[in-house]
Amino acid sequence: MKLATLRTCGNGTTAALALGVDGYLPLPALNVGELLARSGWKALAAAALAQAEALGGEAAGVVPAHEADLAPLLPTAGKVICCGLNYADHIQEMGRELPEYPTLFAKYADTLIGATDTIEVYGSDRVDWEAELAVVVGAQLTRAGEHEAEAAIAGYTVANDVSMRDWQNRTLQWFQGKAFDATTPLGPVLVTADEFPAGHGFAVSGRVNGELVQHGNTATLVFGPAKLLSYISQFTTLRPGDVVLTGTPGGVGMGMNPPRFLADGDILSTEIGGIGRLENRVRIRQGANAAR
Amino acid sequence: MKLATLRTCGNGTTAALALGVDGYLPLPALNVGELLARSGWKALAAAALAQAEALGGEAAGVVPAHEADLAPLLPTAGKVICCGLNYADHIQEMGRELPEYPTLFAKYADTLIGATDTIEVYGSDRVDWEAELAVVVGAQLTRAGEHEAEAAIAGYTVANDVSMRDWQNRTLQWFQGKAFDATTPLGPVLVTADEFPAGHGFAVSGRVNGELVQHGNTATLVFGPAKLLSYISQFTTLRPGDVVLTGTPGGVGMGMNPPRFLADGDILSTEIGGIGRLENRVRIRQGANAAR
Numbered sequence: 001m002k003l004a005t006l007r008t009c010g011n012g013t014t015a016a017l018a019l020g021v022d023g024y025l026p027l028p029a030l031n032v033g034e035l036l037a038r039s040g041w042k043a044l045a046a047a048a049l050a051q052a053e054a055l056g057g058e059a060a061g062v063v064p065a066h067e068a069d070l071a072p073l074l075p076t077a078g079k080v081i082c083c084g085l086n087y088a089d090h091i092q093e094m095g096r097e098l099p100e101y102p103t104l105f106a107k108y109a110d111t112l113i114g115a116t117d118t119i120e121v122y123g124s125d126r127v128d129w130e131a132e133l134a135v136v137v138g139a140q141l142t143r144a145g146e147h148e149a150e151a152a153i154a155g156y157t158v159a160n161d162v163s164m165r166d167w168q169n170r171t172l173q174w175f176q177g178k179a180f181d182a183t184t185p186l187g188p189v190l191v192t193a194d195e196f197p198a199g200h201g202f203a204v205s206g207r208v209n210g211e212l213v214q215h216g217n218t219a220t221l222v223f224g225p226a227k228l229l230s231y232i233s234q235f236t237t238l239r240p241g242d243v244v245l246t247g248t249p250g251g252v253g254m255g256m257n258p259p260r261f262l263a264d265g266d267i268l269s270t271e272i273g274g275i276g277r278l279e280n281r282v283r284i285r286q287g288a289n290a291a292r
Numbered sequence: 293m294k295l296a297t298l299r300t301c302g303n304g305t306t307a308a309l310a311l312g313v314d315g316y317l318p319l320p321a322l323n324v325g326e327l328l329a330r331s332g333w334k335a336l337a338a339a340a341l342a343q344a345e346a347l348g349g350e351a352a353g354v355v356p357a358h359e360a361d362l363a364p365l366l367p368t369a370g371k372v373i374c375c376g377l378n379y380a381d382h383i384q385e386m387g388r389e390l391p392e393y394p395t396l397f398a399k400y401a402d403t404l405i406g407a408t409d410t411i412e413v414y415g416s417d418r419v420d421w422e423a424e425l426a427v428v429v430g431a432q433l434t435r436a437g438e439h440e441a442e443a444a445i446a447g448y449t450v451a452n453d454v455s456m457r458d459w460q461n462r463t464l465q466w467f468q469g470k471a472f473d474a475t476t477p478l479g480p481v482l483v484t485a486d487e488f489p490a491g492h493g494f495a496v497s498g499r500v501n502g503e504l505v506q507h508g509n510t511a512t513l514v515f516g517p518a519k520l521l522s523y524i525s526q527f528t529t530l531r532p533g534d535v536v537l538t539g540t541p542g543g544v545g546m547g548m549n550p551p552r553f554l555a556d557g558d559i560l561s562t563e564i565g566g567i568g569r570l571e572n573r574v575r576i577r578q579g580a581n582a583a584r
Contacts, residue, residue, distance in 0.1 A: 079400055084465070103463040106398040106471065108371055110528055122435060123526055142473075143414060143579060167527065171395040173376070174465060179398065180527045234415055234579055235459065235472045236402055287435060287526055 001045060002189040003155070005031040007069040007114075016063065017045050018189045023064045025052050032190055033074040033241025036138050036154050042192070072112035073157055073187040074136065079242040080107040081232055082132075082161055082178065086247030088220045093250065102223045102231055105174050107184065115158075115187035115278045119268065121180060123287020124164035127262040130248035131206030131214045131270040134159040135225040136190050137242040141233040149229035152238075155192040156202065156225075158278050159245050160185050160270040165254050165261070185270065185278040186243070196274065199224070203273040204249060208266055216249020293337060294481040295447070297323040299361040299406075308355065309337050310481045315356045317344050324482055325366040325533025328430050328446050334484075364404035365449050365479040366428065371534040372399040373524055374424075374453055374470065378539030381512045385542065394515045394523055397466050399476065407450075407479035407570045411560065413472060415579020416456035419554040422540035423498030423506045423562040426451040427517040428482050429534040433525035441521035444530075447484040448494065448517075450570050451537050452477050452562040457546050457553070477562065477570040478535070488566065491516070495565040496541060501558055508541020 002018035006026070015035040016024035027048055029035035038044065052060030074080075084103040085091060091098060113119065121127050138154025162184060168177025196202075201219025205212060218224070223231065228244050238244075253260040262268065264284040271277040294310035298318070307327040308316035319340055321327035330336065344352030366372075376395040377383060383390060405411065413419050430446025454476060460469025488494075493511025497504060510516070515523065520536050530536075545552040554560065556576040563569040 099463065101462040101468075103465050105465045105467045106400065108398065108528065164527070170393040171391065172464065173395050173397045175397045175467075176393075176524075176527060181529055232468075235456070235468060236400065237473055 001042065001192040001195070003032045003035065003045070004068070004187065004189045005071040005073050005075060006063060007071045013071045013075060017049060019062065021065060022057060023062045024068050025049060025060060025062050031071065031075050033076055036136070036240035070114040070116060070188050072114050073190055074241050074243055075109060075112060077109045077112065077241055077243050078239060079236070080109060080111065080245070081242070082107060082245040083223060083228055083247045084174070086221050086223055087216050087249045088222050090216065090250035091222070098222055102228060104232065105178060107179050110181045111179055111184040112186045113182050113184065113280070115185055116280065117182070117185065118281045118283055119162055119183050119185065120283045120285060121164065121183060122285045124166055124180070125261065125284065126165040127282065127284065128163045128165050128253045129206050129208065129213065129262065129268055130161035130163055130252055131204050132159045132161050132245045132248050133202050133204055133218050133272055134186060135229065135244045135246060137229065137238045137244070138240055140240070141229060141238040144230050144233045146226045146230045149233065150226035152229065153193045153225055154240065155190040156196070156272070156275055157187060157190045158270055158272045158275050160206065160268060160278055160280070161245055161248060162268070185280045187278060188276045191275050202275070205271050206251065207269040208262065210267070210269070213253070214249055214251035218246065221246060293334065293484040293487070295324045295327065295337070296360070296479065296481045297363040297365050297367060298355060299363045305363045305367060309341060311354065313357060314349060315354045316360050317341060317352060317354050323363065323367050325368055328428070328532035362406040362408060362480050364406050365482055366533050366535055367401060367404060369401045369404065369533055369535050370531060371528070372401060372403065372537070373534070374399060374537040375515060375520055375539045376466070378513050378515055379508050379541045380514050382508065382542035383514070390514055394520060396524065397470060399471050402473045403471055403476040404478045405474050405476065405572070407477055408572065409477060410573045410575055411454055411475050411477065412575045412577060413456065413475060414577045416458055416472070417553065417576065418457040419574065419576065420455045420457050420545040421498050421500065421505065421554065421560055422453035422455055422544055423496050424451045424453050424537045424540050425494050425496055425510050425564055426478060427521065427536045427538060429521065429530045429536070430532055432532070433521060433530040436522050436525045438518045438522045441525065442518035444521065445485045445517055446532065447482040448488070448564070448567055449479060449482045450562055450564045450567050452498070452560060452570055452572070453537055453540060454560070477572045479570060480568045483567050494567070497563050498543065499561040500554065505545070506541055506543035510538060513538060
C-alpha cells in the first residue's frame with residue numbers, strides 16, 4: 001500500500017491512497033500522519049479502495065496523477081529525528097571507527113516540503129544535499145525493544161536532509177544548519193512496511209541536474225530502522241506520524257574536492273528503489289536580516 | 293501580568309492569570325501558549341480580571357493557590373530551542389573566546405513538566421542541572437531584526453535544562469542527552485515583558501537540596517533574548533507559545549571536581565528573581581531496554 005498527502009483547494013490537505021498511474025484516492029484524514037494515528041487505518045484504506053472500485057474512479061473522487069499536488073508527506077509530524085554518520089561503508093572508507101551510538105539531531109515539521117516543491121533557502125551559500133531513507137512510525141513506542149520497534153514501522157519514504165553547511169559549522173551543534181524552514185523534501189509516498197521483506201536493503205541515490213552524486217544501500221547502515229526507533233524510544237516517546245531519517249551515504253558536496261554546493265536553479269533529485277523519487281528545484285535567496 | 297497553565301480534572305489544562313497569594317483566575321484558553329496565539333490576549337485577561345473582581349473571587353472560579361496544580365507552562369510548544377555557552381563571565385573564566393554565533397539545539401514539548409512535578413529519568417546515571425531564563429514568544433517572527441524580536445517577547449519564565457551527560461556525550465550532538473521526556477521543568481509563571489525595563493538583568497540561581505550550586509545574571513549573556521529570537525528567526529519561524537532557553541551560568545555538576553550528579557530523591561530548585569521558583573524532586577529509574 002502506498003500513501004500520500006495531497007494539497008486540496010483552500011490551503012487544506014488530505015491523506016490519499018496512491019493508485020499508481022491511475023492517481024490518488026482521497027482518504028478521510030487530513031494527512032498521512034493523522035491517518036496513521038487511527039486504529040485500523042489499513043482496513044479503512046482497503047474499504048475506501050473497494051468502494052472506489054465499485055463506484056468507478058471518477059465518481060469516487062480519484063485525483064488524476066497529473067493533477068495531484070503533493071504536500072509534505074507528514075506536514076504536522078511531532079518529531080523529525082535524524083541520524084548522522086550511519087553508512088558503514090562510507091565511514092570505513094573515511095578511515096573512521098564504526099560508532100557505538102547513533103549521532104542524533106532534531107528538526108521541526110516546518111522544515112518539510114512536498115516531493116516536487118521548490119527548496120527556497122534564505123541567507124546561506126553552502127547548501128548541500130543528503131539523500132536519505134526515512135522511516136515512518138505507526139505505533140507509540142516508549143522504551144521499546146527492537147522487535148516492538150520493528151512492528152511499529154508503518155513504512156518508508158524518501159527524504160533529502162538539505163543542509164546549510166555554513167550555518168551547520170558555525171558551532172558544534174548542527175541544528176541551525178539543518179532546521180531551515182521548507183528545505184527538507186519528504187515523499188512522494190509512504191510505502192507500507194509489509195511490501196518489503198524483513199531487513200530489506202533500499203538503494204538510495206541523489207542527483208544534481210541529472211548527475212549521480214550519491215548512491216548507497218541501507219543494507220550497510222550501522223543502525224537500521226528498528227534499532228534507531230528502539231534507541232530513540234529509550235529517551236523520548238515516538239508516535240504515529242513521527243519520522244526518523246536514517247542518514248546519508250557518501251557523496252555529499254562538502255566532501256568533494258573542491259567542495260561543491262547547490263546553485264540557484266539547480267534540480268535536486270532523490271530516489272529510493274521501490275519507493276519513488278523527489279525532484280526539487282533549488283532557489284537561493286538573500287537573507288532579510290544578517291543578525292550575526 | 294503573570295500567567296500560568298493549570299491542570300484541571302480529567303487530564304485537561306487551562307490558562308490562568310496568577311493573582312499572587314490569592315490564587316489563579318482561569319482564562320478561556322487551554323494553556324498559556326494557546327492564549328498567546330490569540331490577538332488581544334492582554335485585554336482578554338484584563339477583562340476576565342475585572343469581571344472576577346466584580347463577582348468576587350469564589351464566584352469567578354478563582355483556584356486557591358494551595359489547590360493549584362501547575363502544568364508545564366507551554367505543554368504544546370511547537371518549538372523549544374536552547375542556547376548553550378551563553379554566559380560571558382563563565383566562558384571567560386574557562387579561558388575561552390566569546391562565541392561569534394549562538395550554539396543552538398532543539399527539544400520537543402514532550403521534555404516539559406510543571407514547576408513542582410517530579411523529574412523521572414530512565415536509564416541515565418549522570419543527570420545534571422542547568423538553571424536557565426526562558427523567553428516566551430508572543431508574535432510570529434520570520435527573518436526578524438532585533439527590534440521586531442524584542443517587541444515579540446511575550447514574557448519570561450524559569451526552566452531547568454536537566455541534561456543526561458552520559459547520553460549527551462555519547463556523540464558530538466547533544467540532542468539525545470537533552471531530549472529525555474518529562475525532564476525539563478518550565479514555569480511556574482510567565483511574567484509579561486512589560487513588567488521589566490528593557491535590557492533587565494535577571495538573577496538566575498540553582499540549588500540542590502537547598503545548597504546553592506549555580507548563580508548568574510542574564511546581564512552577562514553573550515546573546516540576549518532579542519538577539520537570540522532574531523537569530524533563530526533567520527532560519528525558522530517562531531510563533532506564539534514557542535520558547536527559547538537562554539543557556540546556563542557556571543556551576544553545573546559536570547564541571548565540578550569531582551563531577552557531581554543528581555541522585556534519586558534529590559530536590560532541584562531553580563529560581564529567577566522577579567519571576568519565581570521551580571522545585572522538582574528527582575527520581576532515577578532503570579531504563580527498560582538498553583538498546584545499546
